[in-house]
Amino acid sequence: MNSIPASRRWMYDRMYTGRRGLKESFVHGVEKFITIACQQQSYVNEGKLRCPCAKCQSTKIDGVHTVRLHLFKYGFMSNYYIWTDHGEEMANVDNNLIGASSIGINATECETSNSMHDMVCDALRQHGAFDILENSNVEEPPNEEAQRFYNLLSEANCPLYEGSSESKLSMCVRLLACKSNWNVPDECVDFITKMLLDVTPVNRCLPKNYYDAKRLVSKLGLSARRIDCCVQGCMLFYDNDYGKNDGALLQCKFCHMPRYHDRNTGSSTKKLVPVKTMFYLPIIPRLQRLFASVQTAGHMCWHYQNRSTSGVLRHPSDGEAWKHFDRVHPDFAADPRNVRLGLCSDGFNPYIQSTTPPYSCWPVIVTPYNLPPEMCMTKPFMFLTCLIPGPRNPKAAIDVYLEPLIDDLKKLWIGVQTYDISKKQNFMMKATLMWTINDFPAYGMLSGWGTQGGITDKRRLYGVGKVTSPLTDVDTLINVSSGRATEESEKIIQLEEQVRKSREEARQSREQNKRLQCQFQSLFNVVLPLLPSDTQHILQQQVDQQSHDNHDDQQPPPTGHYGDDY
Structure with a gap:
């Protein structure tokens, strides 16, 4: 808390120990927050505020009285030291606050953000923040692609009915999460959506089936591509921006295996089914x-x-x-x-x-x-x-x-x-x-x-x-x-290459000596019977001694990890 501005420490110090009531500093702070928020143009036009309590998470717009009661009852949502949803810009707050918020994130908050519902609330809050920043002399507007995302998010952020804290987008994401987490069939999701439509009096914003929910979420841009592959893994039937145009091929360029399954004779469908597909x-x-x-x-x-300046990794x-x-x-x-x-x-x-x-x-x-x-x-x-x-x-x-x-x-x-x-x-x-x-x-x-x-x-x-x-x-x-490790490794590789070459030369030399020895032995066996017996005995002893010496000289070097000495 030392790096948090003193003017904001009251936000998360709401009650006395033992839940004996609200602290006066928190009550005065909430009143100050309400006063600043009511000065914004959005309140002047609509007469309502985004509720930043821990329950609404700035996704619900209510009157001043309701927002005040929610803050007294639930407190502020986490890490809301900068009131971006109520007219405050990051540049107007102490820069130390940014470092504090980055250090204050823990594993529990990351696990909480893993929830599908929290993800939707977070996304909606970012769009709300952008709307206010846009009205506060933004230095540079979003590019076309980012603006399209914000517009789609705004369109999907319509409440299911007046006063509802859930939107059409949040319901669609929760349905898709239900299907993914428990492997629910498409027909079961359709049944759930039909049941919700039957029991909800105002159901114009509810998804009508699984396809409707999937189509709404897919508009947010995080798509997945299915790319056909060769069954042998030789290539992808895929086009890119670097000159590859294989998306229209019907068989592999290398092994000539077909891209699609053969259709059965008399089949009513004309859809081609690929043999193998990957997801990207x-x-x-x-x-x-x-x-x-x-x-x-x-x-x-x-x-x-x-x-880090301490040398600790x-x-x-x-x-x-x-x-x-x-x-x-x-x-x-x-x-x-x-x-x-x-x-x-x-x-x-x-x-x-x-x-x-x-x-x-x-x-x-x-x-x-x-x-x-x-x-x-x-x-x-x-x-x-x-x-x-x-x-x-x-x-x-x-x-x-x-x-x-x-x-x-x-x-x-x-x-x-x-x-x-x-x-x-x-x-x-x-x-x-x-x-x-x-x-x-x-x-x-x-x-x-x-x-x-x-x-x-x-x-x-x-x-x-x-x-x-x-x-x-x-x-x-x-x-x-590192540079030193790279130099050492290059030396080792060069040494390994030298040892490999020397071993290859020694092997070739042994093979050549063996061939010459065989030729000499054949010639010696032909000439030896023609000589006198005493001469034959002397020559035979000399040849045996020479063969023994050559055998000792041609022993291969010991095997093993020749680099262990380095």
């Missing part, structure tokens, strides 16, 4: 949404504002790899809003029945590292980008399925226009892939490096080796090792 969830709009919300936009610069930004990247790419590091990403992938069997044949499905998850440590590795900020289908392990062909993600990473390296609501500015958001998190088999697949055998032990130790990675098409993938 574009990463660019998901990163843009982090800057469209006041709750997360301010935290995207945490790594820059909270750098508490965040990836304190590591040498992060600092090395900043030195190599100063243009990227100049804007702390540019995003550093980590990628994680592994296979799993989605079917739990023991009688089913083995099936390996590979999700690819991307997470931003700009956020504070308590946020960046939590569930809400781990974005599923690719879902690679089975039934077999993709192995070396995983780069085929990562192609849409790589295309988006190329765009992000150049920059994508994004609206930052915390600074009310449009900027070119860039992103780089810094790390991958996986076990050794997946590490070999993603990097294209060898992860088996003694020769790769020290290459794995220093993170270098033969680079044939599907991700190295992105200019942003760099060596995560």
